Structure formats: C-alpha cells, structure tokens
Amino acid sequence: MKKQNIVIIDYDAGNIQSVKYAFERLGITPIVSKDKAVIRNADKVIFPGVGEASWAMNSLKENDLIDLIPELKQPVLGICLGMQLMCESTEEGNTKALGIFPVSVKRFTNEQKVPHMGWNQLDDLKGGLLNGIKPSEFSYFVHSYYVPLIEETIASCDYIVPFSAALQKDNFYACQFHPEKSGDVGVKVLKNFINL
Template sequence: MKTGIIRYSAGNVYSVAMALERLGESYQVSDDPEVLQACDRIIFPGVGEAVTALKDLDMKGLTKFIKSYNRPFLGICLGMQILCRDTEENNARGLGIFNPKVRKFRGDLKIPHMGWNTLHNMDSLLFSGIPEGSSVYFVHSYYAELSEQSSSWCNYGKDFSASLEKGNYYGVQFHPEKSGETGSKILKNFLEKT
C-alpha cells in the first residue's frame, strides 16, 4: 500500500511527508497523474494562494485526476479549500467536490487564525478514537462554511467547517501533520480505515 502526495505550487509537502515517515508509511511525492493514479490513497496538502495553485493543477493535468480519483483522498488546509465549489480568495472557482463556499474571516479577528483550537461534533472515521473537544493546529485566513458535508466544526469568531467529507473525499482545515499526537492519530486513521 502506498500513499501519494500531490506536489504543486502550494507548499507543505515536506511536513506531510515527514509525518508519514514517522508513521512508517511508504509514500510517493509527484505531480504526475499517472504516478499518482497507481497510489492506493492520496494526500493533497496546501499552504499558499488559491488561484496560483488552481492554475498549476490545471497545467499539470491534476484537476481532472483529482475529480476522477475514486480511492481515499485527503485535502489539507488549502487542499481542502480547493476541493470546495468556490472561494472568496481572488474569486476563484474551486473543484466543486465539496459544496461549501470558502469565505474570508472578517471583523476584529486577528488574521490568520493561527494556533490550537477545539474540534466539535467530530463525526468521521478520521476521528476514530479521538475524544470530542480535542485540539488541533490551524493556520488560515479563509474558511469553509458549515454544510451537510461538515464532519466537525470549530469556532473562530464564528462556527466554520473544521473538516468535510463526501464519499471517498475527506478534507481538514487544520494541519494534522503539525497537531501532535491527535494529528498523528487522524493521519493514521486515514491510512488504516479508508
């Protein structure tokens, strides 16, 4: 069993790769759809700007690959936001796998939302064995609205989707690779239970 990590113009690939190494998981980092198609599951990390990332995905033929992949697929942070239908970040059109619109935090909040925060209503196999109210690490200025696809939520000025789920697609707004033992357990659940 091998996990593919999508390499594109958004960062964070190295942190995810190191987290998988700590779990003893074999992985392949690639931006080639044919190489990734041979993997048993995919992780789609991301730190960066949506429009640049979406253009890079299109140029590499990864948009079509992502939309047609039928095995377990996990989007992290920007990776999850790109899977949503659209984003206020430069009014970009997302891939439409998840329904929520991605909006920018507004008001008197310090942006980005950065640091540890609490998960609520954790309803996903990703959270198997993890206590309700566990904390994970966030770094983001945009958030996915709550929807029927929300599998957990968090509050920063308002409630937002901390994770999303639809079929074989999973998304987390937080960074499991930076979330200590809880994050490692979430990644392990993805690797073992999907």
C-alpha cells in the same frame, strides 16, 4: 500499520515535506508526484496546500491535474488549502475550485485577528477520519478563509464563526487543520486515514 502506496500530490504549493515526514514517522514512505498515472494508481492520495488559492489553482491547471482529482476513486485527503480547493469556489482571488464539496469558501471578517493561527478545539466529531479523537481536543490551524458548516462537515471548530474543521463526501476527506502539525490528535487523523 498497513503497507500501502500513498501519493502526495506535488503541485508546487507549499511545504509538503512536513506531510511526508508525518507519514514516515508512521512507517510509511509516501511518493511525492505530479504524474497523473502515479496519482491514479495510488492506494491513497494526499492533496496538500499552503499558499494563495488562485495561484494554487493555476498551478494545478499547469500540471493538468484539475480534472484528475475529482475523478479519483481511492480515499483522498485534502489538507488546509487542499481542502478549500476541493470546494466549489473561494473568495480568495475569486477562484473557481474543484467542486467536490458543494460550498463556497469565505474569508473571516476582521472581528478578531486573521489569520486564525494556532491551536483550536475540534467538536461535533463524526467518527471515521476522526475516530478516537475526543470533543474539545486541540489541533493546529493556519488560515484566513473558512468553509461554512455543511452537511458534509465531520468536525467543527469555532473562530469568529463556527466553521468546518473537517469534511467528508464519499471517498473524499479533508481537514482545515494540519494533521502533520497537530501533535497526537494529528497522528490519530493520519492513522485513521491510513486504516480506511
């Protein structure tokens, strides 16, 4: 595994231990930081997130990170709420988000149980971040809001409606599922990200 400086953005939004441990299992010790200089100088940046969107955006604002993230030039990986915050806006708390992906995040209708919680299958895989993952392999999801399918979708999943399981635009990557909790499939995603 390539030696590199991976920084996990720490903005008090949820459990980042698991993400850190997942990289440690791959032999990389990430730095957890909210310091702008540290983030800017990273080889790669992880933008995690668990929790409520408006609260999380507020926390980014308090840490003065809102302008920084969309300007990053190195590969950035948003995870779960991190991915949703990389979109234009989200219905959760009617929140304006970072605007990297040109799409609005919507809430699942209650036709089935919400949150979408558990293992579900990835399809329409477009390589890159998802190299080596076969169609219909399972990854672990926990979310009540979803990103519709867009041009930047690099993997889809289906729950109530088809939605984006992963996105990519330039140096910005994102997955709705939790690679740190998705067994071997998740390991492949993290390795692919490391090897970008």
